[in-house]
Amino acid sequence: MxxxxxxxxxxxxxxxxxxxxxxxxxxxxxxxxxxxxxxxxxxxxxxxxxxxxxxxxxxxxxxxxxxxxxxxxxxxxxxxxxxxxxxxxxxxxxxxxxxxxxxxxxxxxxxxxxxxxxxxxxxxxxxxxxxxxxxxxxxxxxxxxxxxxxxxxxxxxxxxxxxxxxxxxxxxxxxxxxxxxxxxxxxxxxxxxxxxxxxxxxxxxxxxxxLTARDSLTRDQMALMQTLSREIATGLRSVDQTLGQGLSHLSRAPAPRHFVESARSEIEHLLGLITTTLDEDEARSGQMILDPRPLDLEGLIRHVTAGFHDMADAKGLDLTLTLPPSQNTGAAIGDAVRVEQILSHLLANAIQYTPKGKVEVKLLPPADGRLRLEVVDSGPGLEADELHRAFLPHERIARTSAGYSGAGLGLNLSRRLAELMHGEVGAQSTPDVGSKFWIDLPYDATATVPRPVGAPETDVPKPVRGLKVMLISNDSLRSVELRDTLEGLGHRCLTATTRPRAVSLAAKGDIDAVLIATGAFEDLDNDSHRQKLSEWLERLRATQARETLTILALLPDGQQAEPLSALGVRPLLLPQSEDALRRALTAS
Known part of the structure; x- marks a missing residue:
């Protein structure tokens, strides 16, 4: 004082x-x-x-x-x-x-x-x-x-x-x-x-x-938003996976498939809004951490653009890509994830708001220590004041965005992300002609371009024989979903609703793996609870003649991952994908 x-x-x-x-x-x-x-x-x-x-x-x-x-x-x-x-x-x-x-x-x-x-x-x-x-x-x-x-x-x-x-x-x-x-x-x-x-x-x-109270409130709001966003996103992904499972069982009748696909599309849209809002708050509060390094910008552009061809085709737009001749040295410097996020937003905007014509992605040659990436469209264009407001948070231009949902944060977030990478996002627009949005990134003429985006990092895993998996789940809907997933991967599945029943079934025949999907475990910091779980795991393993038994557990978060690993249980975080489950069983 x-x-x-x-x-x-x-x-x-x-x-x-x-x-x-x-x-x-x-x-x-x-x-x-x-x-x-x-x-x-x-x-x-x-x-x-x-x-x-x-x-x-x-x-x-x-x-x-x-x-x-x-x-x-x-x-x-x-x-x-x-x-x-x-x-x-x-x-x-x-x-x-x-x-x-x-x-x-x-x-x-x-x-x-x-x-x-x-x-x-x-x-x-x-x-x-x-x-x-x-x-x-x-x-x-x-x-x-x-x-x-x-x-x-x-x-x-x-x-x-x-x-x-x-x-x-x-x-x-x-x-x-x-x-x-x-x-x-x-x-x-x-x-x-x-x-x-x-x-x-x-x-x-x-x-x-x-100021202290404001900072404390900001931290509390950020923590609350992160918690809510994480929980909502987890729930939406779970719903999306459930719809995906149901879609695979639907007939080819167009009506039900159309409803399910529309629901999945809306889920993806909501997830995008949550991610954009959370990123905007992190960038504005200075809590976002970036990893700037040399980029394979050409490969990144090809990768992102390929994901928008279906969207462009659905609207009857021509989506083209213009790249300069490849160079042996020199690379843009930035965070690959954030550059992809900016480009994805600019492309999504260009395709969404362009009723007809074309959208072009252009990578210009480096100049003055910068490398410019442009997204040009033949959309309705914006007046000067509309272009200024388009970069403000939560601002949406009524003339061009009517009928389209969104939070009005994408361009503002893109500008903040570019500034954090010591770059810049800008735009030019002419009403009734079209718009051009660009991102300028720092360019290092001596940097080496990394391996292309999308190049395989590891060998493709060899196919494995079908396994006999014991599924322990006390949720009938979840049990059906997981059983369908396991059988879709070529495995055979036994189902038990309680731990004693699982030991009884395991004692009647050989099993290759156990998948526990009963949600969060009891408090494993409690010695008594941990001892009871350890004893049950030992009884389960003792039913098999093989030396080791692979035991997997689906967890809602990572809080119990460490104590379960110490007990020989491999944790998998929800929402699990089919590919993640396949890899976990393959590793067994």
Whole structure:
């Protein structure tokens, strides 16, 4: 906490007092310097009418005052969070320190009475010391009204007692009065400064608290959105797989197939909206992590464009690809996943909003350290203000997007992703002629192009014989789906609804693998639960003559993956694909 931050419970007068005491503590080093500077002049003036013994006694008095001051100094340390009690303690101690100096000046001033003409000079020097005390008392009004008069009294009395009718006495008295008046004016300005400083600090703290609350709310919103998006996406993928399973069993009658395919298309659309919204929030909050590296941009373009041919054919559009001659060196730099995401969005927009004509994807030769990829369409085109609004989040152009669903985030997200890769997304458009959208990526002329997108990374797995799989599921619908999937892969399937029933069936014949699809397991952090599961697994394995039995488990998330792996169970995360299940059984 800042040294200027008083407790909120203090009144305005106490806040001013706290700031004044702090200011006075900060002036203490200057007070020491002022004393050190004035000490030689004091000794010089006292030499004219005091004996060396008297001078030594006065200096000893000053030394005692400084000693008392340094004894009290540790207690003058300001509190970070002052209270009324601590403020009163600091007030009394700092007043005592000032009173010691005012009294010592009073004693020194009165000691010159009877010293003749030299006493006038000495009293004038003491008046200068009184001005110093007035200055150092100015931050606190109470000190100025009590200690300043006490310090002024000594020089004024000494001058009036030694030279009562002297003109110099009046001048010094008037000068001290003027110094006190200036001290009061200075105190008034300091009080205004204290109030202003406190208001600024309070505003800053409120702003920081608001920013902290906003950041916390943003993090909570992001966490909530990620959780909801993940859960909704998982559910939609499960529905999509179920529809896919049902589609394979439908007759070739067009009506039911059309309904199922429409439902699957809408699911893909919803999944795309969820992904785009989540990516937009991550990019805007700075939480997105990219992996920029040399790209096989030509292969990536071919791969993405191939996925849109069916969409273009369905609308009767010509989808063409124009690429420059291949080069041996040089590559665009970017995150392959995000570049594919940007290109996919630009292509989807171009095909979706172009009623007739063509859509062309063009890769231009590198220039000025950039590589440009363009998507050109013969669609309705946009006015200048419409093109500007098209890049704003949640903005949709009514003239061209009527009848089409969407969140209005794609172009804004594409621009943010390009900027994160130190690139740029831009556009040109002419109404009734068409539009051209492009992405500029950094280009490294010395980089090596990686292997083409879509090149096989591993050998195609050899076909395996059909396996005998024990399926354990307590959900009849899920059981039917998995049984169909397993049999579609060429495996034979036994089904059990409980663990004891599974052990009983396994004891009657050989099985090659076990697939557990009962959802989340019991709390495996509990020793008792983990021991019971371990014992059941041992009984299940003991029913087979083979040394090892492959046991798979379908899990809704990865929280129990580690303890299950420790028990010899291979976890598979939902929603599982047919290919993932095939690979898992192949590995057995």
């Amino acid at each position: 800042s040294e200027f931050t008083p407790a909120a419970a203090l009144s305005d007068d106490q806040i001013v007092l706290d700031y004044g005491l702090r200011a006075q503590v900060r002036l203490l080093p200057y007070a020491l310097g002022f004393f050190a500077t004035g000490l030689p002049a004091y000794i010089w003036g006292a030499n004219y009418f005091m004996s060396p013994l008297e001078i030594a006694l006065n200096i000893a008095l000053f030394a005692c005052v400084w000693a008392a001051f340094f004894l009290l100094k540790p207690s003058l340390k300001t509190d970070e969070c002052p209270t009324r009690h601590s403020l009163n303690v600091r007030l009394r101690r700092q007043w005592l320190c000032g009173a010691l100096w005012a009294l010592s000046l009073l004693v020194a001033s009165l000691s010159c009475i009877g010293g003749g003409q030299a006493a006038q000079v000495f009293a004038t020097l003491c008046a200068g010391g009184a001005v110093g005390i007035i200055f150092f008392s100015a931050p606190v009004l109470l000190f100025l009204l009590t200690l300043a008069p006490l310090a002024m009294a000594g020089p004024i009395l000494a001058l009036n007692l030694t030279h009562p009718d002297g003109e110099w006495t009046g001048l010094v008295t008037g000068g001290l009065a003027m110094a006190l008046a200036l001290g009061l004016i200075m105190n008034r300005h300091l009080q205004e400064h204290y109030h202003l400083t406190f208001a600024q600090r309070r505003t800053l703290e409120e702003r920081e608290a608001a």
